[in-house]
Amino acid sequence: MADHSLTNHAQTESLALRVQFDTAAQQKDASQLGMWIFLITEIMFFGGMFAAYTVYRNWYPEVFAIASSSLNAVLGAINTGVLLLSSFTMVMAVRAGQLGQQKMIIIFLILTLLFGGVFLGVKAIEWKEKFDEHHIPGQAAFHLEGLKDYDQGHAQLFFSLYFAMTGLHALHMVIGVGIILTLIMQAKKGIYSADYYTPVDVAGLYWHFVDVIWIFLFPLLYLIDRHLGK
Amino acid sequence: MITEAAVEREHYLNASYGLKSWLLTKDHKRIGLLYLATITLFFFIGGAFATLIRVELLTPQGDLVSSQTYNKLFTMHGVAMIFFFLIPSIPAVLGNFFLPIMIGARDLAFPKLNLLSWYLLVIGGAFSLFAMIAGGVDTGWTFYTPYSTSYSNSWVISTALGIFVAGFSSILTGLNFIVTVHRMRAPGMTWFRMPLFVWANYATSLIQVLGTPVLAVTIVLLFVERVFHLGIFDPARGGDPVLFQHLFWFYSHPAVYIMILPSMGVVSEIISTFSRKSVFGYGFVAFSSVAIAVLGFLVWGHHLFVSGQSLYAGMVFSFLSYFVAIPSAIKVFNWTATLYKGSIVFQTPMLYAFGFIGLFTVGGLTGLFLAALGMDIHVTDTYFVIAHFHYIMVGGALMGYLGGMHFWWPKMTGRMYPEGWAKLSALVIFLGFNLTFFPQFILGYLGMPRRYHAYPEEFQVLNVLSTAGASVLAVGYLIPMIYFIWSLRYGKIAPANPWGATGLEWRTSSPPPVHNFEETPIVSHDAYDYSTVMGEEIEVG
Numbered sequence: 001m002a003d004h005s006l007t008n009h010a011q012t013e014s015l016a017l018r019v020q021f022d023t024a025a026q027q028k029d030a031s032q033l034g035m036w037i038f039l040i041t042e043i044m045f046f047g048g049m050f051a052a053y054t055v056y057r058n059w060y061p062e063v064f065a066i067a068s069s070s071l072n073a074v075l076g077a078i079n080t081g082v083l084l085l086s087s088f089t090m091v092m093a094v095r096a097g098q099l100g101q102q103k104m105i106i107i108f109l110i111l112t113l114l115f116g117g118v119f120l121g122v123k124a125i126e127w128k129e130k131f132d133e134h135h136i137p138g139q140a141a142f143h144l145e146g147l148k149d150y151d152q153g154h155a156q157l158f159f160s161l162y163f164a165m166t167g168l169h170a171l172h173m174v175i176g177v178g179i180i181l182t183l184i185m186q187a188k189k190g191i192y193s194a195d196y197y198t199p200v201d202v203a204g205l206y207w208h209f210v211d212v213i214w215i216f217l218f219p220l221l222y223l224i225d226r227h228l229g230k
Numbered sequence: 231m232i233t234e235a236a237v238e239r240e241h242y243l244n245a246s247y248g249l250k251s252w253l254l255t256k257d258h259k260r261i262g263l264l265y266l267a268t269i270t271l272f273f274f275i276g277g278a279f280a281t282l283i284r285v286e287l288l289t290p291q292g293d294l295v296s297s298q299t300y301n302k303l304f305t306m307h308g309v310a311m312i313f314f315f316l317i318p319s320i321p322a323v324l325g326n327f328f329l330p331i332m333i334g335a336r337d338l339a340f341p342k343l344n345l346l347s348w349y350l351l352v353i354g355g356a357f358s359l360f361a362m363i364a365g366g367v368d369t370g371w372t373f374y375t376p377y378s379t380s381y382s383n384s385w386v387i388s389t390a391l392g393i394f395v396a397g398f399s400s401i402l403t404g405l406n407f408i409v410t411v412h413r414m415r416a417p418g419m420t421w422f423r424m425p426l427f428v429w430a431n432y433a434t435s436l437i438q439v440l441g442t443p444v445l446a447v448t449i450v451l452l453f454v455e456r457v458f459h460l461g462i463f464d465p466a467r468g469g470d471p472v473l474f475q476h477l478f479w480f481y482s483h484p485a486v487y488i489m490i491l492p493s494m495g496v497v498s499e500i501i502s503t504f505s506r507k508s509v510f511g512y513g514f515v516a517f518s519s520v521a522i523a524v525l526g527f528l529v530w531g532h533h534l535f536v537s538g539q540s541l542y543a544g545m546v547f548s549f550l551s552y553f554v555a556i557p558s559a560i561k562v563f564n565w566t567a568t569l570y571k572g573s574i575v576f577q578t579p580m581l582y583a584f585g586f587i588g589l590f591t592v593g594g595l596t597g598l599f600l601a602a603l604g605m606d607i608h609v610t611d612t613y614f615v616i617a618h619f620h621y622i623m624v625g626g627a628l629m630g631y632l633g634g635m636h637f638w639w640p641k642m643t644g645r646m647y648p649e650g651w652a653k654l655s656a657l658v659i660f661l662g663f664n665l666t667f668f669p670q671f672i673l674g675y676l677g678m679p680r681r682y683h684a685y686p687e688e689f690q691v692l693n694v695l696s697t698a699g700a701s702v703l704a705v706g707y708l709i710p711m712i713y714f715i716w717s718l719r720y721g722k723i724a725p726a727n728p729w730g731a732t733g734l735e736w737r738t739s740s741p742p743p744v745h746n747f748e749e750t751p752i753v754s755h756d757a758y759d760y761s762t763v764m765g766e767e768i769e770v771g
Binding site: 018019020021022026029030033034037038040041042044045046047048049051052055056059060137138139153154156157159160161163164167168 | 335336337338339340341343401405406408409412413414439440441442443444446447448450451454455458459460461462466467468469470473476477480745750
C-alpha cells in the first residue's frame with residue numbers, strides 16, 4: 001500500500017495516473033476501450049432511427065425521393081466537406097499529442113472547433129429554410145409541392161425523420177464542441193504531453209464517430225432522388 | 231480481541247464521515263450503498279402501488295378506485311419496479327460493490343462515471359416520481375403508441391424522460407463493468423478463474439450497453455412526436471405504431487435478462503458456497519450467461535404475436551424463444567448437479583437460491599407456453615402472462631437479489647444478520663409469493679384479462695387468494711427490512727469469511743478497506759477451489 005501511493009505520487013504529475021490503475025498503459029487502454037464501447041451504444045442509439053428510416057423509405061420510396069429533392073444538396077455537400085476537414089484537424093491534434101507539441105494541440109483543436117461551428121451554422125440555415133418553406137411536420141401549413149394530398153402525410157414522415165436524425169446529430173456536434181472547448185482549456189494549462197494525451201485521443205474517437213454518422217445521413221437524406229434519373 | 235480489532239480498524243465506512251463524503255464519493259462500495267438506498271425507496275413505492283392494485287381486486291366490482299386511477303396504478307407499479315428497482319438492483323448494488331473486489335481490483339475503471347450513474351438514476355427517479363405525484367401516468371409501462379403520443383392526458387413526458395435519464399445510468403454502469411472486467415483483473419485472475427457472478431454481470435452489461443440505447447432513442451422519438459408533433463409512429467400520416475412496439479421490445483425483452491442474469495450469478499455463488507463444491511460445468515454456466523445475453527436479443531417479436539406481425543416472423547420468433555430455454559436449462563441442471571453429493575448447509579442465502587431455482591423453473595416453463603403461437607393467442611394479455619413474468623422477475627430476480635443481500639451483508643456491513651428471522655422471512659416470502667401468483671396462472675387460463683379493475687364474480691375466490699398471498703408477501707419483505715437495519719447496530723460482528731467461501735471478496739476484511747485489499751491479491755486457483763479455504767478457515771478480523 002505504502003509502495004503504491006509512492007509510485008502513484010511520482011507518476012501523478014506527468015501521467016495523471018488514477019489510484020485504481022497500476023500502470024499508465026492500463027489506464028490509457030481502459031479509457032480507449034470505454035470510448036469504443038460508448039460508440040457502440042451510440043451506433044445502437046442512431047440504429048433505432050436508421051431502422052425506422054429503412055422501414056418507411058421501403059414503404060414510400062417515391063415520396064421519399066421527391067421529399068429528399070427538396071433538401072439543399074449543395075449545402076449538405078459543403079457541410080460534408082467541412083466535417084471531413086474537421087476530422088482531419090482532429091487527427092492532427094491527436095498527432096500533435098503523440099509528439100507532445102502542446103501548442104499544435106491547441107491550434108488544431110481550435111481549427112476543429114471552427115469547422116464544427118461552421119457545420120452547425122450551415123445546418124441552422126438549412127433548418128430555417130425548412131421553416132420558411134413550411135416543411136415542418138405536424139404543422140397545419142405543411143405542404144410539399146409536387147405531391148398529392150394523400151402523400152403529404154408520408155412526406156411528413158420523411159421530414160420527421162430528417163429533423164429527428166439531423167437534430168440528434170447536431171446535438172452530438174454541440175456536445176463535441178463542448179468537449180473540445182474543455183480540451184483546449186486543459187491543453188492551455190499544459191497538462192498534455194507525449195506521455196499523457198488520452199483525453200485528446202478519446203475525444204478524437206468521438207468526433208470521428210459523429211462525423212461518420214453524418215457520412216451516412218448525407219446520402220440517405222439528401223441524395224435519394226439522384227438515382228431516379230430525373 | 232476480535233471485536234476491538236474490528237472497531238479500531240479503518241475501513242470504507244469509517245474512513246471519512248459526513249454527507250459530503252457520501253454524495254461525492256468515488257468508492258464503488260459506497261456508491262453501491264447509495265444505490266441500495268435509492269432502489270429500496272422505489273421498491274416500497276412500487277410495492278405501495280401493488281398493494282392498492284391487490285386491494286382493488288379483492289372484489290369483482292371496481293369499487294376502490296376508478297378505472298382511470300387503476301390504469302395509473304399498474305403503470306406506475308411497473309415503471310417504479312422495472313426501471314428503478316429491478317434493472318439497477320443486482321448490478322448497481324451488489325455488482326457495484328463486489329465485481330471489482332471479486333476480480334481483485336481497487337475500484338471500477340471509471341469511478342467518477344460510476345458516481346454519475348447514480349446521480350442519473352436519482353435524477354431520472356425524480357422526474358418519474360414527480361409525474362407520479364403530479365397526477366400519474368396511465369399508458370402502461372410499455373408506452374404503446376399512438377395512445378402515449380396523441381391521446382393520453384397523463385404525465386407521459388415526465389415519466390418517459392425519467393426512464394430516458396435512468397437508462398443512461400444503466401448504460402454507464404454496463405460500460406464501466408465491461409471495461410473493468412477486461413482491464414482491471416488482478417494478476418492470475420484469468421477469464422476462466424472469474425467467479426460466475428462476474429460472468430453473469432459481464433453478460434448483463436452487454437445487454438445494458440447494446441439494448442438500452444435503443445430504448446433511449448425510442449423514447450426520444452416518442453418525445454418529439456408528443457411535444458413537437460413529428461410523426462414517426464403516427465398512423466394518420468402513414469407511420470407505424472407496430473414499429474414502436476418493435477423498438478420498445480428490442481430493449482424491453484432483453485431487459486428481462488438484465489434482471490434475471492445477475493440473479494443467476496448470485497445463485498451460482500450461493501449454491502457452490504453452501505454445498506462446498508465447485509460449480510458443475512463451470513464453463514457451460516459461464517457461457518450460458520453470454521448465450522442468454524445474445525439470444526435474448528433475437529426473441530422480442532414474441533411480444534407482438536397478436537400485433538399484426540407476419541405469421542412467418544411469428545414462427546421465427548417463436549422458435550428462437552424456445553431456443554433461449556436451452557442455456558437457461560443448462561444453468562438449472564448444472565446447479566442441481568452441483569448439489570449432488572455436496573455438503574449442503576441450509577443457511578438463509580441457500581434457501582433463497584432454492585427458492586430461485588423452483589420459481590424460475592415455473593416461470594421459465596410457462597414462458598414456453600407463451601412462446602407457442604397458438605397457446606399465446608389464448609392467454610395474451612391475461613393474468614397468465616402476469617403470473618409468468620412475476621415468477622421470473624419477482625420469483626427469480628428478486629429472490630436472487632435477496633439471497634445475494636443475505637450472502638454478502640456480513641461483508642458489506644461487517645455485521646451478521648439474525649439467522650432465525652432470516653430463515654423465517656425466506657419461508658414467508660416463498661409461501662406468500664406462490665399464494666399471490668399461482669392463482670393468477672389459473673385466472674389467466676380461465677380468461678381474466680390484465681389491466682381491468684373489475685372482473686366477473688366467478689373469479690373472486692382466486693383473486694382473494696392472490697390478495698391474501700400479497701399480504702403475506704408484504705410481511706415477508708418487511709421483516710428483512712427491519713432486521714437488516716437492526717443488525718447494523720446489534721448484529722454479531724462478522725468475520726472475514728463467515729461462510730468459508732472461496733471468492734476474493736472473502737479474503738479481505740469485513741467490511742473491506744477503502745481500496746479493497748491491503749495488497750493486490752495474486753490468484754492461483756480456480757474460482758471454486760475449496761482446498762484454498764480448508765486450512766485458513768475462520769481467519770477472523
